Amino acid sequence: GQNIDQPTEMTATEGAIVQINCTYQTSGFNGLFWYQQHAGEAPTFLSYNVLDGLEEKGRFSSFLSRSKGYSYLLLKELQMKDSASYLCAVRGLPSSGGSYIPTFGRGTSLIVHP
Amino acid sequence: GAGVSQSPRYKVAKRGQDVALRCDPISGHVSLFWYQQALGQGPEFLTYFQNEAQLDKSGLPSDRFFAERPEGSVSTLKIQRTQQEDSAVYLCASSLAGSSWDTIYFGEGSWLTVV
Numbered sequence: 001g002q003n004i005d006q007p008t009e010m011t012a013t014e015g016a017i018v019q020i021n022c023t024y025q026t027s028g029f030n031g032l033f034w035y036q037q038h039a040g041e042a043p044t045f046l047s048y049n050v051l052d053g054l055e056e057k058g059r060f061s062s063f064l065s066r067s068k069g070y071s072y073l074l075l076k077e078l079q080m081k082d083s084a085s086y087l088c089a090v091r092g093l094p095s096s097g098g099s100y101i102p103t104f105g106r107g108t109s110l111i112v113h114p
Numbered sequence: 115g116a117g118v119s120q121s122p123r124y125k126v127a128k129r130g131q132d133v134a135l136r137c138d139p140i141s142g143h144v145s146l147f148w149y150q151q152a153l154g155q156g157p158e159f160l161t162y163f164q165n166e167a168q169l170d171k172s173g174l175p176s177d178r179f180f181a182e183r184p185e186g187s188v189s190t191l192k193i194q195r196t197q198q199e200d201s202a203v204y205l206c207a208s209s210l211a212g213s214s215w216d217t218i219y220f221g222e223g224s225w226l227t228v229v
Contacts, residue, residue, distance in 0.1 A: 004156075031215060033218070035220075041222060042118070042221055042223060044220070045217050045218070045219065048215070048217060087157070089156075095162070095169070095170045099145070099170050100216075101159055102159075104157045104158070105156050106154070106155050107154075107156045
C-alpha cells in the first residue's frame with residue numbers, strides 16, 4: 001500500500017517563505033508530483049521530481065530525498081494568490097494493468113495573510 | 115481541446131437517482147483517470163483507461179459505479195442509485211501516454227450533491 005502524509009494547514013505572511021513537507025511510504029517509486037488547488041478549481045501541476053535534489057521553477061522549488069521518503073515544496077515571496085491547497089502525489093509500482101497511477105495526500109491548506 | 119473538460123460542473127441528485135458525468139480529455143491523450151475528492155481531502159483514485167481499455171478499476175467503491183470510454187476519447191462515469199455518501203467532486207484527468215514520467219492534467223471537476 002501507499003501512505004502519504006502532509007500537514008493539514010499552514011499559515012504564512014505575504015512576502016515570506018514557506019516550506020510544505022510531504023513524507024511517503026510506497027511500494028516502489030516512480031516520481032512525486034506537487035499540485036496547487038484553489039477552492040472550487042482543478043488541481044494544477046506545479047512540479048515533478050523523480051531524482052534526488054532540488055528543482056527550481058520561479059518562486060516555487062521542490063526537493064526530493066528518495067532514501068528518506070521525503071519531499072518539500074518551497075514557496076518564496078508569498079503572494080495572497082498563493083492561498084490554496086497543495087497536494088503531494090506519488091507514483092509507486094505500476095498496477096497489474098501496467099498503469100502508473102498517482103496516489104494523493106490529503107493536501108495542505110496554505111493561508112497567506114497580509 | 116485546450117484542457118480537460120468536464121460536465122456538468124454541478125449536479126444535485128435525489129437519493130436513488132442515476133447520474134452520468136462526462137469527461138473530455140486533452141486531444142491526443144491516451145490515458146484517462148477518474149478521481150473522487152471529498153471536502154477537505156485529497157483526490158482518491160477510482161479508475162484508469164488507456165485508450166478504450168479500462169486497465170484498472172480497483173478504486174471504484176461499489177458496483178453502483180461504472181465507467182466507460184468506448185472510443186478512446188470521451189469518458190463517462192455513471193453512478194447508479196446514488197447515496198448521500200457519493201456526494202463529492204469527481205475529477206477527471208488525462209496524460210499523453212501513461213508512462214511513469216507523464217504529467218497528469220486535471221479538469222475542474224463535477225460537483226455532485228446527493229440530497
